[in-house]
Amino acid sequence: MTARSLARGLLFFALTTAAFSQVEPWDPVSFTSGGKTYRLVVRCVPSGSYVVLSDGERESVLGGAGGDNLFPTAQVSGAGFHVLWVNYQNGRAGLGLYESGTRTSRVIPLDGLKFAGSPVLVSRAERPIGVVLLGNASDNDDIFFLDLGQNRLVNVSRTSWSEKKFTVEALPEGILVRTETLKDRARYLLEFDGEGFRLLGREPRRVPVPRAKTSPDEEDCRPANTYAAFGDSITFGIIRMNNLEGEEHPELAYPQRVKEILSTSYGPAYPINLGVPGQQTYQGALRVRQDLEGVDGLYFLLLMGTNDCIHGYFSVDSSIENLAFILDAAGEKGMRAIISTIPPRKDRFGKSLFVLKNIAEYNLAIAALAASKGIGYIDTHGVFMATNPPDGWKFLLEDIGGNHPSPAGQTIIASMFANVLAAFPPLDPIHVKDVSTVAPTVRRFLWDPGCESDLFCYRVEYGPAPNALSEVAVTNVSTIVFPGFPSHEVYFRVQAVDAAGHRSDFTRIYTTAEKPRTRNDRRAGESGGPSSPAPPRAGDKPETGSGRH
Numbered sequence: 009m010t011a012r013s014l015a016r017g018l019l020f021f022a023l024t025t026a027a028f029s030q031v032e033p034w035d036p037v038s039f040t041s042g043g044k045t046y047r048l049v050v051r052c053v054p055s056g057s058y059v060v061l062s063d064g065e066r067e068s069v070l071g072g073a074g075g076d077n078l079f080p081t082a083q084v085s086g087a088g089f090h091v092l093w094v095n096y097q098n099g100r101a102g103l104g105l106y107e108s109g110t111r112t113s114r115v116i117p118l119d120g121l122k123f124a125g126s127p128v129l130v131s132r133a134e135r136p137i138g139v140v141l142l143g144n145a146s147d148n149d150d151i152f153f154l155d156l157g158q159n160r161l162v163n164v165s166r167t168s169w170s171e172k173k174f175t176v177e178a179l180p181e182g183i184l185v186r187t188e189t190l191k192d193r194a195r196y197l198l199e200f201d202g203e204g205f206r207l208l209g210r211e212p213r214r215v216p217v218p219r220a221k222t223s224p225d226e227e228d229c230r231p232a233n234t235y236a237a238f239g240d241s242i243t244f245g246i247i248r249m250n251n252l253e254g255e256e257h258p259e260l261a262y263p264q265r266v267k268e269i270l271s272t273s274y275g276p277a278y279p280i281n282l283g284v285p286g287q288q289t290y291q292g293a294l295r296v297r298q299d300l301e302g303v304d305g306l307y308f309l310l311l312m313g314t315n316d317c318i319h320g321y322f323s324v325d326s327s328i329e330n331l332a333f334i335l336d337a338a339g340e341k342g343m344r345a346i347i348s349t350i351p352p353r354k355d356r357f358g359k360s361l362f363v364l365k366n367i368a369e370y371n372l373a374i375a376a377l378a379a380s381k382g383i384g385y386i387d388t389h390g391v392f393m394a395t396n397p398p399d400g401w402k403f404l405l406e407d408i409g410g411n412h413p414s415p416a417g418q419t420i421i422a423s424m425f426a427n428v429l430a431a432f433p434p435l436d437p438i439h440v441k442d443v444s445t446v447a448p449t450v451r452r453f454l455w456d457p458g459c460e461s462d463l464f465c466y467r468v469e470y471g472p473a474p475n476a477l478s479e480v481a482v483t484n485v486s487t488i489v490f491p492g493f494p495s496h497e498v499y500f501r502v503q504a505v506d507a508a509g510h511r512s513d514f515t516r517i518y519t520t521a522e523k524p525r526t527r528n529d530r531r532a533g534e535s536g537g538p539s540s541p542a543p544p545r546a547g548d549k550p551e552t553g554s555g556r557h
Contacts, residue, residue, distance in 0.1 A: 029081040033318050033357065039082045041089040041108065048080045048091060052360060059093050059104065070113045071095060071104045076362040077115075079320040080104075083129050090136060092127045094320055096362060103127060103139060103154060116154065118161055120145045123323035124152075128176045130183055140164075140176050140185055144323040151187055153198070153205065164196050164205045170326035172290050189213075190293055190333050229459030234278040234305030235429065236343070237263035238296065238334065239312040241412060242351070243283025248408035249415070258283075260415045263309070265422030266429070273507075274430045275461025280305060288315045289330035290322065296337040307432075308338035309425050311348040311388065313374075314411065317366035318357045324366060328373045335381060346384030346428050349374050351392050351417065354402050354410035384432070386424035392417065434460050434504035434512045437486070442520075450491050451520045455502060457486040462506040470500035474517050477501065490520050497521040 028039040034057075037048040047062045059071035059080045071077030075097025083090050088108045095102035095115045101124040106113035118124050123144035130138045136156055143152040145163070149170040153162045165171055169189055177184040183198040185205070195208040237243050245261030258264060263279040270277040282299050284291070292312050312334070316327040331347070338345050349371040357363045371389050378385035392401040402410075404417035413421060440455040465484050469477040477499060481488060490498050498520045504512040 028084075029079075033079065033320070037080055037082060039084060039089070041082075041084045042087045046082070046089070048082060050078060050080065052356075056097075056361060059091070061091060061106065068111075070106045071115065076360070077104055078362060079125070081127070085131060090129055090131075092129060092139070094124050094127070101143070103141070105129075105136070105139075105156075107136070116156075116159065118143060118152075118154070120161070121152070123149065123325075125149075125320045125322060126174070128174075130176065130178070138183075140174065140183070142171060142174070142322060144325055147325045148329065149322050149326045151185060151196070153183075162204060165194070170322065170329050172322060172326065184208075190290075190329070229461070230278055231304040232306050232435065232459035233276055233461045234280065234303075235263075235266065235307035235309055236280040236282050236300065236303050236305050236338075237266075237309040237311075238282045238292065238299070238338075239310065240283060240287045240292075240315055241285035242314065243309075243311055244281065244285050245283065245418075246285055246412050247415060247418070248406045248412065250407045257415075260418055262311070262413075262418045262422040262425060265419050266309070266426045269422055269426040270430065270461075273462070274426070277429075277461065278305070286315065287312070288319065288321065289313050289327045289334070293330040293333040293337075296334045300337060300341055300343075303341070306342075306344055306435075307429055308335075308343040308345045309348075309429075310334060310338075310345060311350065311421070313370055314350045314353065317350070317370055318360075318363050324369045324373055327370060328377055331374070332377060332381075335377075335383065344384070344429075344432055345381070346386065346425055347374060347378050348386045348421065348425070349389040351388050351405070351413055351421075352401055354405050358410065384428040386421075386428055388421050388424065391420060391424065395420075430462065430508065431510060433510040434458055434463050434506050436512045437466065437502045437504055437515050440502060440515055440518055443487075450489055451498075452487060452489045453500075453518070453520075454487045455515075458504050460506060462508065463504060464507045465505050467503050467505055467511070468500055469503075469514070470498050472498070474499050474519075477517070 028037050034050045039046055044063055049060050050057050051060055056074060056076045058069055058077045061068045061070050070091055071093055075095055077093055077095050080091055080093040083092070090108070091106040093104040095104050099122060101118045101121040103116045103118055103124060104113065105116060121143040125142045127139050127141040129136050130140065138156055139154040141152055141154065142149050148168065150166060151164040151171050151174055153164055155162065164185060165187060167189065169191055171187045171189055174185055174187045181199055185196045187194045187196070190213070192210050192212045194210040196205045197208050198205045243261060243263060245258035246255050247257045247260055248255045258281055261281070263281045267277050267279050280303055289312050310331070313327055313331070335345050335347065350367065352358060352367065375385065392404050395401050395404060404414055404420060406412045406414050435458055437455045437458065440453060442451065443454045444451045465482050466486065468481040468483065468488050470479050470481065471477040499517055501514040501517045503514045
């Protein structure tokens with residue numbers, strides 16, 4: 009039966025009337041059907057995991073074909089029910105399906121898929137005809153339809169970006185699938201008389217337009233030393249320790265610890281904690297622009313994804329797409345980003361082959377993402393695992409639970425973030441302008457003073473021609489004076505230097521061969537850009553200032 013003939017045969021069809029899914033991975037799923045209460049659990053063994061169905065009197069193993077059998081969901085219809093789950097074995101995905109009427113279960117290979125999730129069963133007259141699910145056959149998640157009659161898998165959406173979630177409706181004319189991505193929302197319909205799913209429409213998501221970034225006031229350097237830490241409960245500061253009261257400890261989390269570490273070598277710094285416990289990267293992507301709307305800061309610290317790796321909502325590729333979206337939102341505000349790998353875990357999830365594989369692939373992808381975007385990067389996972397091997401890393405995680413860093417672990421994360429933040433070069437000097445008076449013998453140039461707490465001085469390279477800037481002057485104030493006019497003209501450029509010796513990019517090359525401005529000119533706000541260069545002449549050495557600005 010083809011998709012077309014299947015569709016024509018759907019005189020009456022509907023989704024099963026109720027769905028029961030796990031809230032957290034491997035948590036029991038309870039549901040009622042035919043007056044009886046059932047319970048689904050996932051049991052882990054060294055070689056993988058399997059799904060067990062219990063009615064209170066006896067247990068039945070539904071998924072035991074090898075590999076990991078995970079994320080069961082029950083869909084009830086009339087007096088019967090179906091159980092669906094995902095099977096992972098040898099790097100391939102499959103779909104588990106149990107029918108209560110026949111008391112039989114099977115695992116259907118999903119050829120070509122390395123990830124499958126969120127299956128929804130579509131039935132006709134209480135008979136299953138197909139399954140809609142998320143799947144990954146390339147480097148993003150698409151919507152797939154599994155035709156159970158033909159055992160055929162059809163890619164419905166075929167987008168170059170990942171679908172994050174979907175809903176399914178049973179309409180008189182066919183199966184309606186509504187999808188959501190970070191870019192848009194779409195609707196697809198499998199019609200009775202159609203050849204397969206067709207796109208009904210696509211509408212872009214409304215994305216807030218970020219406000220233009222303004223330069224900080226010269227008297228307020230706080231924004232240049234402010235960093236926003238974005239993430240989940242690790243960033244927020246959930247720490248469950250035997251010797252700590254309660255579990256919310258943002259004062260011990262890495263955002264606050266970064267401030268303390270920077271105070272000794274960098275100077276004053278100001279954290280903004282944007283961690284939300286329990287969130288996955290998709291939820292972070294949905295809130296990032298709104299969260300950053302009121303943030304005026306130069307740095308963006310990102311540690312997020314540990315919740316993605318234990319759930320089956322979307323693939324690692326989709327999670328990385330979420331992280332890229334988050335980083336792009338910070339980039340739109342001109343923020344300098346630093347991203348971290350996620351730490352290991354010693355809770356019950358940390359022993360799962362499925363979770364271990366996800367963490368390894370996720371962290372490799374984070375390193376590649378950082379390299380592709382040219383941003384800061386720290387390897388929290390690698391440093392944790394290298395601490396007093398083989399088991400020293402466990403002491404860097406909390407006593408209770410084991411999926412959050414301990415205070416000692418948070419300090420290590422903070423130290424790595426602080427080192428990378430402090431290693432960024434100073435911001436480039438801006439607004440270089442001629443502030444000379446009408447005096448013919450002196451030319452004075454001024455630029456906006458830098459605001460980083462560790463800014464140390466400015467280097468001015470100058471010379472008689474643009475390609476001959478062989479002389480260097482160092483000044484601790486944001487101004488320089490070139491004497492010897494009108495007979496001497498000079499070309500120059502400026503860069504900032506921090507206390508550790510990191511240098512900004514140079515400004516463009518300026519020339520002193522321009523008409524000095526009067527006080528009225530300066531009051532009117534005119535800037536002294538370079539004019540047509542005069543024939544180069546050797547100039548006297550400039551005057552430099554002393555003292556911090």
